[in-house]
Amino acid sequence: MYQKSLVELAADLQKGAYSSEELTRACLQRIHTHDERLNSFVTVTETQALTAAQAADAAIKAGTAGPLTGIPFAHKDIFCTNGVKTSCGSRMLDNFIAPYDATVTQKLLAAGAVMVGKTNMDEFAMGSSNETSFYGPVRNPWDETTVPGGSSGGSAAAVAARLVPVSTGTDTGGSIRQPAALCGVTGLKPTYGRVSRYGMIAFASSLDQGGPFARSAEDAAVLLGAMAGFDARDSTSVDRPVDDYVAQLNQPLQGLKIGLPKEYFGAGLDTAVGDAIAVAIEEFRKLGATVTEITLPNTHLSVPAYYVVAPAECSSNLSRFDGVRFGHRAANAQDLQDLYTRSRGEGFGSEVKRRILVGTYALSAGYYDAYYLKAQQVRHLIRDDFLQAFAQVDVIMGPTAPSVAFKLGEKADDPVSMYLSDIYTISVNLAGLPAISIPAGFSNGLPIGLQVIGNYFAEARLLNIGHRYQQVSDWHTRSPQGFE
């Protein structure tokens, strides 16, 4: 049953082919069998999962089940889960049992979904390879010597290896879409404000957004439908009804206007990836879409702007980890300064420290205007580029990442080169737009992702485009060897 989609599993549960408890046990069994190799889970919540599954079975019997009732899933370990360790991939929170639920956690709980565990991630979501986790790197199920991408690498790998049908992630600069591409699954970053950030441990507040991982756009539509929605606890949450994503999946693509930004197909793009994207675009033409070249002239400034804004916000967001009220505290502190300096020095890993240092510097006296203010101005230009493009086209397509999965350790010592692996995804966060990554081919046995960027609140259209493509392609149905 592990090869079945969420939608198929839900149908089976409904007709009583098996119970949620059986499904959950099978899921837990697969995690036990295969995750030692992948390291995609930080915590497996067996007891809670079985209790939740039994409750779901009762709901199914009572006829009160929804589309997610009884479906096992995993949360990225960045969402607070009451009574369950929420580590954010950091030693700082290795001892942190969250005392409350994130809004997304509550919503999925209310939908009857069964959490089987918390997935590994780059420390505080800072990374593009999942190598910065305190719990060690996650391996890509397609080739265990390569990275799964990051920062939601555990969630992507767990879905790719069919350990869970769906999982949650967060995306600050590409942390859902890039690992989705590198692991050959579907991942969607919603419009900023569509999914509540309450209880989602903040990296860069103005960029962070939670979203789903799934094997197909259809499954992603179901999960996003449950995650999205207005939340009064989040000032940046948007008070606007959630579209029926599932209902719109089958809209025809006839007349769809696709824009291809020339900046996304230039130097730095791996040839095999570029070729696969071209083939996929051809497929959309056959489905009735028209394709035009567009320009997003400030694309080259998105990574530099991001590496000012994100570290600046993170340097402040991570100040609360001071060893006083929760989290790691250094032993035998001599005085207050010693307590702060050592607790933070011991609790944070080197990439997190690097970003805190960059952000602190960028905000410090004399540099604020030159860095932070300048970056926020550039951000405005980048958003305007997109708005102009969307005056011409319905969606923008291109590669999600410049290459397929790279080797573990390959970019670990070169932060700038690592940062450039997010070149196609970052500008979307700066503008707050929604975007989806869908499987679109392979190179040397490693998956390639197609990114589709939509206008604000166009999630339904993106899922519709992904679904129609997945009706005429089978990339998303392929699964890695060795996880039978």
Place this chain on the structure above:
Amino acid sequence: MEWETVIGLEIHTQLATKSKIFSGASTTYGAEPNTQACAVDLGLPGVLPVLNAEVVRMAAMFGLATHSTVAPRSVFARKNYFYPDLPKGYQISQFELPIVHHGYLDIELEDGRSKRIGITRAHLEEDAGKSLHEAYLGKTGIDLNRAGTPLLEIVSEPDIRSAREAVAYMKKIHSLVRYLGISDGNMQEGSFRCDANVSVRPKGQQAFGTRTEIKNINSFRFVEQAINYEVERQILLLEGGGTVVQETRLFDPDKHETRSMRSKEEANDYRYFPDPDLLPVEVDEAFLASIRDSLPELSDARKTRLVSDYGLSEYDAGILTASRELADYFESAVNAAAGAGKLTANWVIGELSAALRRDDREIKDSPVDAAALGSLLLRIEDGTISGKLAKQVFEAMWKGEGSADEIIEQQGLKQISDASAITGIIREVLGKNPAQVEQYRAGQVKLIAFFVGQVMKATQGKANPQQVNELLRKLLDS
């Protein structure tokens, strides 16, 4: 050399909301440690702030009452620094775009002239928690109940020229926030405190001298003492050829001196930037119009009205309108006393205020409420008792012995105004003092006071003194 003092005040006033500025936790004072610190106040990972509507309304009220601009768009920023009573490692405050700016307030100087003090800005921010030093075995304990309590920080222009002016300004702001009902102004509980920026310069010089900042002064008396000490210190320093160091100082109320806060000497770099968890706050004209309509009558307008409605002197009206509570008390009492304005003013400013001072009570805790005082004053007005006996009745009322009428009745203090009864007593007194009668009739008319005294003594003060006077003269002169 003659020196001029230059002072600017930063007043922090806690806004009287039910819940905190960014969370739904209670702001009630005095709860058990950390029982009113919710997930947001503790800065738990993942929590987010949402702004309390009431603080925006209160800040706008303050802005309108001080002739300030209420900004159509203001922005919350993070002020980053590490301190254990600051849970998130930053304070949410307003920096570049405060909600209120460019206003003023007129204060009254001792010589009766009034002076305009500019208000640079007033911004919203969250309060920090409290550090309890040496709580346990050389450790500091942290109570975060206060963390997230809304504050309005009111920053004046450096228009103040003496400690007295600083106190007058601070009292005026204190009175204003209470008139507006936006703060309880309780200084013991820290709801109203101030930082004073103080410098001196040679008289006639344009440029400001180097200033020091005296932090966290929580009484009017301390503000005066701290500033006076600091001015003296700076002048001595400069006259001795030294220089003033720009620094933060603390006032020690026991030693009446300020001293440098060396532990915080290290240059601060607060790395302000707009808080990405909060969006710009917008207020529109309709909102401001509704607030303008709901503003209560403020002290200056009320003072003018008391003068014209009750015929009070400017001086008395000024005292009575210094606080909203006192003015409210006065007006209730005057109503109960059938509009006897001058009499009521004398009593409120005199007997009542003296009794409050003696027992160290606030007017809201007065054992004699406005209606009760009014009913006592009514008995003076209608001649039931004399003013002198009324003081005796007031004391009994203060002790809780009953209402004015009950006490007058119980103690038999009703004034004797019956002419035949008084005449009878006068005859008795004259009969006992024939020598004095002789002397009076021989021209020593001053002896009238002696006879009045004797009659009052005989009636235990109850005889109507005016009537006694008249009847005495009639009998003696006939």
Place this chain on the structure above:
Amino acid sequence: MELDASDVEKIAHLARLGINTEDIPAYARNLTDILAFVEQLNSVDTTGVEPLAHPLDATQRLRPDEVTETNNRENFQKVAPETESGLYLVPQVIE
């Protein structure tokens, strides 16, 4: 902008971040590289461009002034490193 060891130490202190002495040169190099990379921002003229703090140009929503939270101290202090009688404890702070 070339950052040296003393710059790194200064920034680390501002961020209350303990870093090992032997790692400082590497951080200085990384930071210099990142800042050099970020310098690209200066290639574009942004005169008169409003800084974009929030992608949707939204404004702050206001919450009614109601007490919605109740005492949850015991639960919250379960994850605290050191507490006593309801207080969080830290090494003594000298004012």
